Amino acid sequence: MRIKEIIVVEGKDDTAAIQRAVDADTIETNGAAISEEIIERIKLAKEKRGVIIFTDPNFPGEKIRKTITQHVPGCKHAFLPRKAAIAKNGKGIGVEHASVEDIRQALANVYEETTEWKEEITFDELVAAGLIGGELAKKRRQRLGERLKIGYANGKQLYKRLRVFQISKETFYAALEQVMQEETDDA
Structure with missing residues (x-):
């Protein structure tokens, strides 16, 4: 390659x-x-x-x-x-x-x-998804970063990467659903 x-x-x-x-x-x-x-x-x-x-x-x-x-x-x-x-x-x-x-x-x-991108996922959506604040937020961000192939990021960096790399709501929520399912399976 x-x-x-x-x-x-x-x-x-x-x-x-x-x-x-x-x-x-x-x-x-x-x-x-x-x-x-x-x-x-x-x-x-x-x-x-x-x-x-x-x-x-x-x-x-x-x-x-x-x-x-x-x-x-x-x-x-x-x-x-x-x-x-x-x-x-x-x-x-x-x-x-x-x-x-x-x-x-x-x-x-x-x-x-890219710098030419309208906001898709809001900061409030990240909070509501349990990716910012709370005891599971770090682990969820780590798993989400792996799923989206954008690496681990803190809350602020995640918000920026989602925008900079043009991650759509559809892609974001599909990956988030997998992360939440993994949590359920681990429990």
């Missing part, structure tokens, strides 16, 4: 994992403190071939994603479920720990940012 866009990852181990899964070029940020030189390289990559941001499903990975999005708007995003990124020994989380199949699946479900 050849990926046309350049994939932005955090480090060389992520590059190695990506290249085991697909034929693709990468740019490594070398951590959360992204240099101006790396930002310029990402801008050029976006202009020439397009960019997919594929960072670890953790706080530093989200910080990198946010920084790139601020400086290089209009990138595509791939998200890896947290459980797919946990090291076999349980010590560490990242793209480098994901299986070839999980990486391919994340890259097959890429989202493109």
Whole structure:
């Protein structure tokens, strides 16, 4: 599987994992403190071939994603479920720990940012669905993020991602229904 866009990852181990899964070029940020030189390289990559941001499903990975999005708007995003990124020994989380199949699946479900989108799902709907506030909200958001393939997000980030990635009400409520069914099955 050849990926046309350049994939932005955090480090060389992520590059190695990506290249085991697909034929693709990468740019490594070398951590959360992204240099101006790396930002310029990402801008050029976006202009020439397009960019997919594929960072670890953790706080530093989200910080990198946010920084790139601020400086290089209009990138595509791939998200890896947290459980797919946990090291076999349980010590560490990242793209480098994901299986070839999980990486391919994340890259097959890429989202493109947009700023031209009317609000579909309201913040109040997220509260009413138990995704913001309450003891089960975090777990529900995690499961919903996996179902929608947009990664885990806190309430505010979820609201933004639903809009930015143009998740329709129909898609949102179908995924939410699955999450609620899983809760019932777990009980």
